[in-house]
Every structure is written in C-alpha cells, then in structure tokens.
Amino acid sequence: MLLATIVSGVSLGFLYGLVALTLILLVRSTGVLNFAAADVGMLSAFVAFAAIAQAGLPVPAALVLTGCFAILFGVFVYCSFILVRPGDALMLSLRTLALFILVRAVAYKIWGANSPYTFPRLIPEGGIAVFGLNVSFTQLLVIALALAVALAVGWLTSATKIGLMLRAVSSDRDTAADLGVPVIRVDLVAWCMATLVAAFVGILVAQLNYLSPDMMSPILLAGFAAAQLGDMHSMRIALIAGIALGIIQSVSSVYLNQPEWSQVLSFAVLAGGLLLRGQLRRRVVVT
Amino acid sequence: MTGPLADRRRPRIVIPLAQQATGGLLSMLACLIAAPMVLSDYQLMLFSTGIGYSVAVLGVAIGFASIGMLALAQPAMMMIGGFLALHMIEQWRVPFVVAATCATAVGAIIALPLGWLTCRLDRFAFAVLSFTFAYLVAMLMSSSLLSDVSGGELGRPFPVDAALAFVPQGMAAYVIVATVGMIAFASAALLFRSTMGRILIVMNQDDVVARTMGINANSHRIALTAIVSGYGTLSGALVGQASGFIAPPQFDVALSISLLAMALVGGAGYLFGAFAGTMILQVMPAVLGLTQVDRELLVGIILLACLAVLPRGILAIGRRRLPRPPAGAGH
Numbered sequence: 001m002l003l004a005t006i007v008s009g010v011s012l013g014f015l016y017g018l019v020a021l022t023l024i025l026l027v028r029s030t031g032v033l034n035f036a037a038a039d040v041g042m043l044s045a046f047v048a049f050a051a052i053a054q055a056g057l058p059v060p061a062a063l064v065l066t067g068c069f070a071i072l073f074g075v076f077v078y079c080s081f082i083l084v085r086p087g088d089a090l091m092l093s094l095r096t097l098a099l100f101i102l103v104r105a106v107a108y109k110i111w112g113a114n115s116p117y118t119f120p121r122l123i124p125e126g127g128i129a130v131f132g133l134n135v136s137f138t139q140l141l142v143i144a145l146a147l148a149v150a151l152a153v154g155w156l157t158s159a160t161k162i163g164l165m166l167r168a169v170s171s172d173r174d175t176a177a178d179l180g181v182p183v184i185r186v187d188l189v190a191w192c193m194a195t196l197v198a199a200f201v202g203i204l205v206a207q208l209n210y211l212s213p214d215m216m217s218p219i220l221l222a223g224f225a226a227a228q229l230g231d232m233h234s235m236r237i238a239l240i241a242g243i244a245l246g247i248i249q250s251v252s253s254v255y256l257n258q259p260e261w262s263q264v265l266s267f268a269v270l271a272g273g274l275l276l277r278g279q280l281r282r283r284v285v286v287t
Numbered sequence: 288m289t290g291p292l293a294d295r296r297r298p299r300i301v302i303p304l305a306q307q308a309t310g311g312l313l314s315m316l317a318c319l320i321a322a323p324m325v326l327s328d329y330q331l332m333l334f335s336t337g338i339g340y341s342v343a344v345l346g347v348a349i350g351f352a353s354i355g356m357l358a359l360a361q362p363a364m365m366m367i368g369g370f371l372a373l374h375m376i377e378q379w380r381v382p383f384v385v386a387a388t389c390a391t392a393v394g395a396i397i398a399l400p401l402g403w404l405t406c407r408l409d410r411f412a413f414a415v416l417s418f419t420f421a422y423l424v425a426m427l428m429s430s431s432l433l434s435d436v437s438g439g440e441l442g443r444p445f446p447v448d449a450a451l452a453f454v455p456q457g458m459a460a461y462v463i464v465a466t467v468g469m470i471a472f473a474s475a476a477l478l479f480r481s482t483m484g485r486i487l488i489v490m491n492q493d494d495v496v497a498r499t500m501g502i503n504a505n506s507h508r509i510a511l512t513a514i515v516s517g518y519g520t521l522s523g524a525l526v527g528q529a530s531g532f533i534a535p536p537q538f539d540v541a542l543s544i545s546l547l548a549m550a551l552v553g554g555a556g557y558l559f560g561a562f563a564g565t566m567i568l569q570v571m572p573a574v575l576g577l578t579q580v581d582r583e584l585l586v587g588i589i590l591l592a593c594l595a596v597l598p599r600g601i602l603a604i605g606r607r608r609l610p611r612p613p614a615g616a617g618h
Binding site: 033035081084085087090091093094095097098099100101102104105106108109112217218221224225227228232263264267270271274275 | 405
C-alpha cells in the first residue's frame with residue numbers, strides 16, 4: 001500500500017512541480033510573480049469541459065481549441081496587464097493578484113452554479129501492474145505527460161535560440177535589449193508557455209479530481225512552495241521539491257489519522273526548507 | 288556655535304502616513320459620528336463590520352507601506368483573535384475591551400517567533416509562507432479537530448458586551464467597534480510619528496543605508512510582524528462583535544487577497560486609506576446587495592484599475608508627491 005500511495009504522491013507532485021515551473025519561468029524572464037498561475041489552468045480546463053461536454057466537440061479538437069485559448073489568453077494578459085503600463089516587478093505581481101480575483105470570479109459567474117463538475121474521462125479506466133504494483137492509467141499518464149512537458153520546457157529553455165534569449169533576458173534585461181534581443185517578444189513567449197503549461201495542469205487536475213472554480217487552491221499553494229524551495233530560479237529543484245511535497249502529502253494523508261495533518265506537515269516542510277535556504281544563503285554571504 | 292555643525296538641521300524626512308494622520312483621523316471621526324444618523328440598522332451593522340475589517344487592512348497597509356511586506360496571514364490572525372475573544376467573554380465573563388486587548392497582545396506574541404523565523408526571507412518567500420499559514424489555519428479551524436473551539440463550518444454567535452446592555456444591541460456593538468477602531472487608527476498615527484516609525488520609513492527608502500547607520504533591520508522586521516499581527520487579531524474580535532457572529536468561512540484564504548486589495552485601493556501610504564479601501568471594496572458592495580461573485584468581480588476590476596492608473600491608491604488623487612530634500616541638506 002505504501003508504494004501505491006507513493007505513486008499517487010508522485011503523480012500529484014508532478015503537477016505541483018509544473019505549476020512551480022510556470023512561476024519560475026515568468027519570474028526569471030519578466031520578474032513577475034504570477035499569483036494567477038494555477039487559476040489560468042482552471043479557466044482553460046473549463047474551456048475544455050465546455051468544448052467537450054457542452055458543445056460536443058471531439059476530444060482532439062477540444063484540446064487544440066483549449067491550447068489556442070491558453071496561448072491567446074497569455075497574449076491578452078501580457079498585453080493588457082503588463083505591457084500597457086509597465087511598472088516595477090512588485091506592482092506587476094500585484095496586478096496578477098487582480099487577475100487571480102477576476103479569473104475566479106468569471107469562472108464562478110459562468111460555471112459556479114452547478115459546480116463541481118465531473119470532467120469527461122479522457123483516459124480509460126483501469127490500470128496495469130508495474131513490479132507487482134497496481135498503477136492506474138490516469139496516474140501513469142499524468143506522470144508520463146508531466147515528465148514530458150517538464151523535459152520539453154527544459155529543452156526549450158536550454159537548447160533553443162528562444163531559450164537562449166530567455167536566459168539572456170533573465171540575466172540582464174537591459175543589456176539583452178541593447179544587444180538586439182527582442183525583449184517584448186521573449187516576454188510574450190514566456191507568458192504563452194506559462195499559460196499553456198497551466199492549461200495542461202488544469203486539465204490533468206480535473207481528470208484526477210473534479211472540476212470547480214476553486215479546485216486549484218491547494219495546487220497553487222504547493223506550486224508556490226515548490227518554486228520557493230527552488231529559490232525561484234532552479235526549475236529542476238522546484239520539480240523535485242514538488243514531487244517530494246506530493247509524496248509527503250499523499251503518504252501522510254493515508255497514514256495519519258486526521259487528513260488535515262498532512263497539510264500541517266507540508267507547511268512544516270515548506271517552512272523548514274525556506275529557513276534552511278535562508279540560513280545557507282547567510283553563511284555563503286558571511287564566508 | 289560656529290563651524291560645520293552650526294547649520295545642522297533636523298533632516299526633512301517625508302512621512303506621508305504621519306503627515307496625513309490628523310486629516311485622516313478627523314475624516315474617520317466625522318464618518319463614525321455621521322453613520323448612525325444616516326444609515327439604517329442593517330447598513331450600520333455592515334458599516335461596523337467594515338470598521339472591524341479596516342483594522343486588519345490597516346495592519347496590512349502598515350506592513351506594505353513601511354517595508355513592502357505582503358502580510359497574507361491576516362485572515363489567520365483575525366480568526367485566532369476572534370475566537371480567543373469569544374472564549375474569554377464566554378468562559379471568564381470579561382468585558383469586550385479587555386478581551387480585544389488580550390487578543391491583540393496574543394497576536395503580537397504569536398507573531399514574534401514567526402517574525403524571527405521569517406525576518407531573513409525575501410518579500411515573496413514571506414508572502415508564500417504567510418499565505419500557506421492562512422490556508423492551514425482556515426482548514427484546521429473548519430475541521431473536526433477544532434470544532435469545539437470554532438463551531439466548525441457553522442461558527443459561533445458572538446456575545447455583545449454586557450456593559451452596554453442598556454443600549455439597543457446594534458448600537459452597542461457599533462459604539463464599541465467604532466471606539467476601539469478609532470483607537471487602533473490613532474495608534475497607527477502615533478507609530479509613524481515615533482522613532483520606530485521613522486526607522487521603518489528609512490528601511491523602506493534604502494535598506495542598505497539603514498543597516499549602515501546601525502539600524503538592526505531584522506529586529507525591526509520582527510517588531511513590525513508583531514504589530515501587523517496584533518492589528519489582525521484585534522480586527523477578528525471587532526468583526527465578531529460587529530456581526531454578532533464568527534465562523535471560519537468568514538476568514539478564508541481569499542480574504543488574504545481582498546485585504547491586500549483594500550489596502551492598495553485605498554492607498555497603503557495613507558492612514559485613512561485602509562478605511563477608505565474597506566468602505567469601497569467591502570462595505571459598498573454589501574450595501575448595494577451584490578452577490579458574492581459580483582463583489583469579487585468588482586474588487587478585481589477596481590484593484591486592476593487602481594494599480595494601473597493610481598498605483599498609490601485613491602487617496603493619492605490630487606496629492607502631489609512631496610519633494611525629497613536636496614543632497615547635503617541638514618549637514
């Protein structure tokens with residue numbers, strides 16, 4: 001049973017890690033901490049739900065439509081929240097707070113009356129035996145797809161021209177602009193990547209649990225935690241931290257009598273990790 | 288006295304919060320006096336609940352205006368303060384003012400070790416940690432673990448102070464909340480006229496200079512965390528007294544964002560800003576009878592508009608930023 005719980009935690013942890021990935025992508029390129037990172041995924045999941053369950057579109061077409069929506073939404077958010085009136089990183093991050101409130105309110109307004117919904121099953125029921133362990137197709141696919149997306153983002157940022165430009169902008173925005181890097185285009189790419197990954201996470205969360213306007217709250221918090229443990233810089237560490245958080249939550253919710261204690265434990269891990277990071281940074285500065 | 292020290296004048300430090308304090312307090316007093324004359328009983332209850340929330344917003348504004356702190360744990364502090372005051376009144380029959388004062392002190396004491404642990408974290412790490420803390424407390428108070436304390440999701444009724452039993456109930460609650468709220472705002476004005484207030488302003492302007500001048504930034508951050516949390520716990524007690532009821536769903540994590548929004552919309556650098564922001568984003572939608580979803584939409588739109596057009600808040604309209612003294616002034 002422990003192994004099954006760990007596998008469940010790993011699948012959940014990958015989702016936390018992907019949310020952390022979107023946060024770090026935007027912080028590194030634009031300096032903006034996107035408080036609405038996860039809820040943009042929730043909105044995209046509702047678009048997919050509306051396309052499949054309400055409009056009756058075939059699943060592949062609905063997923064393509066959702067992807068297009070996510071990209072266009074990223075463009076819209078960047079142009080209307082960030083580009084129209086530039087400001088410092090703190091002010092821009094606070095605008096994403098307004099986006100967080102608005103996205104939730106819009107979702108409640110349109111779909112809140114009959115929530116929660118059951119998202120159409122995209123992955124068949126059942127599972128396979130892996131080393132004597134029963135793993136559901138849903139969990140397997142979540143892990144496989146999340147890993148693929150994480151690797152794709154990592155490859156994009158490290159081995160492509162756009163990735164090089166992203167790293168240049170995150171390193172020194174003004175110098176990159178002086179050297180001819182199209183900073184605004186790079187920011188747009190970062191925002192579109194972030195919203196696309198968030199849409200992917202939203203659909204997977206809806207597959208695993210249920211679909212409602214507040215389904216992403218625990219995912220967002222864990223994503224923030226994983227991103228902070230990665231120092232808002234290392235995607236690799238953030239992904240590992242997300243997986244670790246997922247495993248801790250999953251195991252503790254099964255083996256502790258009260259499920260609330262799993263959240264307490266996650267908070268303790270987050271607090272301990274942040275404090276340790278602060279102490280390590282202090283020692284590096286002193287030496 | 289002659290020589291270079293002869294012209295040493297006291298440096299002109301721009302302290303918007305302190306300079307606007309008198310006007311802000313008088314405006315607030317005028318509103319508090321006029322409210323019972325123009326509002327109906329129900330509207331007065333909403334207004335007094337708004338005063339309670341504005342004290343929490345004041346704490347958030349103080350933290351943000353002084354060192355850019357994003358205090359997202361205020362709902363947790365409000366819950367702790369509210370239920371602590373409730374139990375003190377029920378179990379020990381103390382007057383509300385005593386219970387509220389104890390709640391404020393407990394909030395500050397709880398925040399001291401938390402502030403010590405988090406004083407070296409950067410702004411966003413602190414925000415994430417405090418947001419997670421608010422989520423945790425909300426979840427625990429709503430759960431069966433602490434249902435004896437909180438009454439679970441349904442909450443508990445909050446008793447009105449027996450000392451004012453001769454006054455109609457709604458008016459009694461209003462008088463208590465308005466008086467304590469006014470004292471809370473006056474204390475904030477005094478804070479920013481004090482030495483600590485000036486140090487906080489200097490830390491906001493230039494942290495490196497503050498440390499170079501010998502200011503222990505970490506201990507002031509810890510003290511500020513305690514002050515902000517004290518306002519939070521006091522606010523919880525006031526909200527309970529004003530609404531006659533206290534329940535964990537009143538203080539969910541979405542309230543963290545709403546309180547910050549109220550502080551930003553009103554103007555975090557203005558004493559009256561916390562009050563104004565609360566009235567605009569909390570009380571006005573309730574008086575207009577908007578549904579919860581419509582209120583959230585309104586809050587989001589107003590917040591976005593303010594951040595884009597009036598980043599210093601609504602109270603900054605018509606106020607020009609006072610010039611910094613030229614380099615070398617006062618030396």
